[in-house]
Amino acid sequence: MTHPEAAERFTADVDRTTWHDQSLWFIRQKRDRMTYQLPEWEQLRELASQIKEHALSRLDAYLEEFERNAQANGVQVHWAADAQEHNEIVLRIIRQHQAQRIVKSKSMLTEECHLNPFLEQHGIEVVDTDLGERIIQFTNEPPSHIVMPAIHLKKEDVGRIFHEHLGTPEGESDPQRLTETARQHLREKFVAADVAISGVNFAIAETGGFVVCTNEGNADLGVTLAPVHIACMGIEKIIPKLEHLGVFTRLLARSATGQLSTTYTSHFHKARPGQELHIVLVDNGRTTQLGRPDFRNSLKCIRCGACMNTCPVYRRSGGHSYDFTVPGPIGAILSPNIDLKKHSSLPFASTLCGSCSDVCPVKIDIHVQLYKWRQLIGQANAMPAGKRLGMKGLAAVLARPKVYARLGRVARKMLAMTPYALSHNGKLNPWAIARELPEPPKESFRDWYAKTQM
Incomplete structure (x- = not known):
């Protein structure tokens, strides 16, 4: 189903x-209010962008440095070329420990690799412990947002789901x-x-450690209690030094949810006594994107979701209409890299207004990249x-100014003659479903300009 078709289903309600x-x-x-409180906000964005630019330019070296330092800390490091290899590595670790019960904190990478259904096919129970992720796991849906995975559901919907799966009183909707x-x-x-399986928000080459950011503490609780911790990480999450981390933690929560910082910013360097710690480094198309000069900046993304919160198309069409793990503007850049034909409609799901680029904390030129994907498609x-x-x-009309001007005059006359009931009929004119059709002007700007300049 293309984005327009899926969006039509969402907007029917x-x-x-x-x-x-x-x-x-x-x-x-909320994000705007938080950023206005920091006079150095734009300097932070620029610095974060430059750090990411540098890290991507030497990605191989920093990944090898990270591996060396992590192994020196007693961490077992694994490399996965694609989603299938990632899933098989996780399954192998689980089987080595004869484990059957898995808890997982929110990880967009494991969603991208479809880890849950893979493990369930092998008879292993996986429980998502992020509240939003657990809600949509009950309904067998993918996340509709990378930070707020159940944002498409109301509290009444959650009450109905919990009544069905957890036995809460029918009609209960108190949060x-x-x-x-x-x-x-x-x-x-x-x-x-x-x-316990976790994602990774940032990995530091200098120390071999990594950071997981949550607001519920579920990642901390899971990896603290379980005897085995598997951290799944996209290779673009690397940053060079520990001193760089503060730049990104100041940007992340403010951009994502309008908070000063995430409630839990947890650092992991080595396993606790008696525990095993594994890190799985995953490519899955990232080096292909790195090799595309016009699109490599998309790998700077820190998964804050700010571009989704501001995008007028995403806000009105919902995350599921994108049919990709990462929806919204940034997803519309990443998805054609994976499957150009399948996701060819997504770069067109944008007004190219540039609001996504304006709010991006690492200054990705999102709307420019969407335009470039349109050309390639x-x-x-x-x-x-x-x-x-x-x-x-x-294109043929716009390339001929006289034809364009004549058609504009015809359109203005036809619109002026069309009865209101017809011009505002949603079936005949989809534009009028959610907006008032403006009254056609008596003359075009072109005509007005020609008269006033003579």
Whole structure:
């Protein structure tokens, strides 16, 4: 299903679409208030961008340095070329310990690799311990947002899900009582877990350590109690030195949720006594993106979700309409790198307004990269036939100023003559479904300019 088709299903529920839009814009406003409090905000963004640029330029060297230092700390380091190899490495570690019960904190990489269904196919129970992730795990859905995976659901939806799966009273929708139910349910899973899996927010080459940021403390609880900790990490998460970390932690929470910092910023360097610590370093298309000069900057992403919170298309169409692990503007850049044909509609799911680039804490030129993907998709004839023909026709008109001017005059006259009931009929004119059609001007800017300049 293409993005327009999936978005049409989401927007059919007008109330939910409006609520989703307003909820994400509320987070965007919190982000703005936090950034205004830091006079050095733009300097932090520039510094973070430069650090990432440097790290990507010497990615191989820093990954090898990280491996050496992690191994010196007693950590077992594994390398995975793709999702399949990542999943097989995790399965092998689990089987070495004859483990059956796995707790997992939020990790977009494991979502990208589809780790949960892979392990479940081999008879291993996986419990997502992030509250939002656990909710959507019950409904067998993917995350719709990389920071707030269940943002598309209302508290009444959560109450219904918990009633079905956790036995809460029917109709219960009080957030505090629902959260307490989830807490008690997950504590049992933490205590019984044989293996804990976590993601990685930042890895430091200089120390061989890594950092996991959460607001619920679920990652800490899982890896503290379980005898085996497996950390799954995309290779782009590396930064050179420990002194660089503070730049990113100041940017991350402010950009993601409008907080001063995440509630838990946990550092891991070695396993506790009696525990094993494994790190799986995953490529899965990242080196391909690194080799694309126009798109390598997308690997700077720190997964804050700020571009999603501000994007007018994402806010109105929902994360599931992107059919990719990372939705929104940044996902629309990453996805064609994985499968150009399958995700060819995503770079067009943008107004190119540039708001995503404006809020990106590491200054990724997101809207520019979306435009460049559109060119490549067009050159590869990977867009739908209707869009391809429409773009060719539009290009022919825009290349001929006189034809464009004549068609504009015809359109203004036709719109002026069209009855209101027809011009604002959603079936005949989709533009009018969610917005008022403006009254056509009596003359174009071109005509006005020609008269005033004579």
